[in-house]
Every structure is written in structure tokens, then in C-alpha cells.
Amino acid sequence: MLNIDATSSTPIYEQIIDEVKEGILKGIIEPGEKLPSVRELAKMLTLNPNTIQKAYQELERQKVTVTIRGRGTFVSEDYQPRKDEERLMEVSELFKKGIVEAYYMGLTKEDICNLIEKLISELEGVEKDD
Structure with missing residues (x-):
């Protein structure tokens, strides 16, 4: 799902953010699609769950994703790119x-x-x- 380069100078959580955004732009990840849980993704990528959590929090802050308690993290249905x-x-x-x-x-x-x-x-x- 995500390509992470552990040898890159770019922090891993930023790579996760970039990969999710690229996946959305390319149509690989659809609006409304559920992302793997923090634990699932950490296990798949063999990373610390805190790293995944940090990436997910930033994606949510940027309104790329929404988290619904008890259900998971989803790609925002109405995400509109905005200038920051x-x-x-x-x-x-x-x-x-x-x-x-x-x-x-x-x-x-x-x-x-x-x-x-x-x-x-x-x-x-x-x-x-x-």
C-alpha cells in the first residue's frame, strides 16, 4: 500500500502523509475509503504505532482524513485542497x-x-x- 524508505532523510511520518495524499490523487485510495488501523499499518510496515498515529493525526488536521471513534480512519468525502x-x-x-x-x-x-x-x-x- 505505502512505500516507505527507512534510509530517507524525510521523517517516516511525513512519508506516510505524502504516500496517502499521492494515493488519493492517483485514485488508488478513494474518498470514503477506510484506512488500515494504526496497529494494522504499523504491523504491515513494521513501524512504531506512534509514528503511524502521528501521520494520521496530521492527515486529520489537514482534513484529508476523518476519524470516527470505534469505526476507524477514513479518507474525507469532501476534501478540498486549500492553500496554506x-x-x-x-x-x-x-x-x-x-x-x-x-x-x-x-x-x-x-x-x-x-x-x-x-x-x-x-x-x-x-x-x-x-
């Missing part, structure tokens, strides 16, 4: 770092734009040829 200025600044910094790296690798502005379009197409489930 703090997160927008973080994303901008990530893009900036990626663009700097791409330029140092010798990619042109056109190459970078094509790469971004390809990645967006993948998230939207559209295959795009190079």
Missing part, C-alpha cells in the same frame, strides 16, 4: 532546490518544465511519452 501559506513556502523552497539541482545537472528550462509536466501527468494517471 506556510506549506506553500515549504513547497516553493523544495521546488527551488530541485530547480537548482536540475540546472547543475545540465537540464534546460524546457527540460525542467517537461519533467514537471510528466510528473503531474503521472499523478493524474495520464501516460505521457517523452
Whole structure:
């Protein structure tokens, strides 16, 4: 279900958040779908349940999921992406770092734009040829 890289510098709980959001964008995880319980997911990924709980709490804070006592955690039926200025600044910094790296690798502005379009197409489930 989720691909977690224990060697990554990105905290595991953030990887879980990103993977759930990507799954929703790709249609792999549907609105209203029940997510595994904290214990189930911790067992599947061999992680500490506290890590899963932290990710689930953040997903709920961002209104990506809703938790119903006694029933579990579900993908929000009416989730609407919203601009969060703090997160927008973080994303901008990530893009900036990626663009700097791409330029140092010798990619042109056109190459970078094509790469971004390809990645967006993948998230939207559209295959795009190079």
C-alpha cells in the first residue's frame, strides 16, 4: 500500500502523509475509503504505532482524513485542497532546490518544465511519452 524508505532523510511520518495524499490523487485510495488501523499499518510496515498515529493525526488536521471513534480512519468525502501559506513556502523552497539541482545537472528550462509536466501527468494517471 505505502512505500516507505527507512534510509530517507524525510521523517517516516511525513512519508506516510505524502504516500496517502499521492494515493488519493492517483485514485488508488478513494474518498470514503477506510484506512488500515494504526496497529494494522504499523504491523504491515513494521513501524512504531506512534509514528503511524502521528501521520494520521496530521492527515486529520489537514482534513484529508476523518476519524470516527470505534469505526476507524477514513479518507474525507469532501476534501478540498486549500492553500496554506506556510506549506506553500515549504513547497516553493523544495521546488527551488530541485530547480537548482536540475540546472547543475545540465537540464534546460524546457527540460525542467517537461519533467514537471510528466510528473503531474503521472499523478493524474495520464501516460505521457517523452
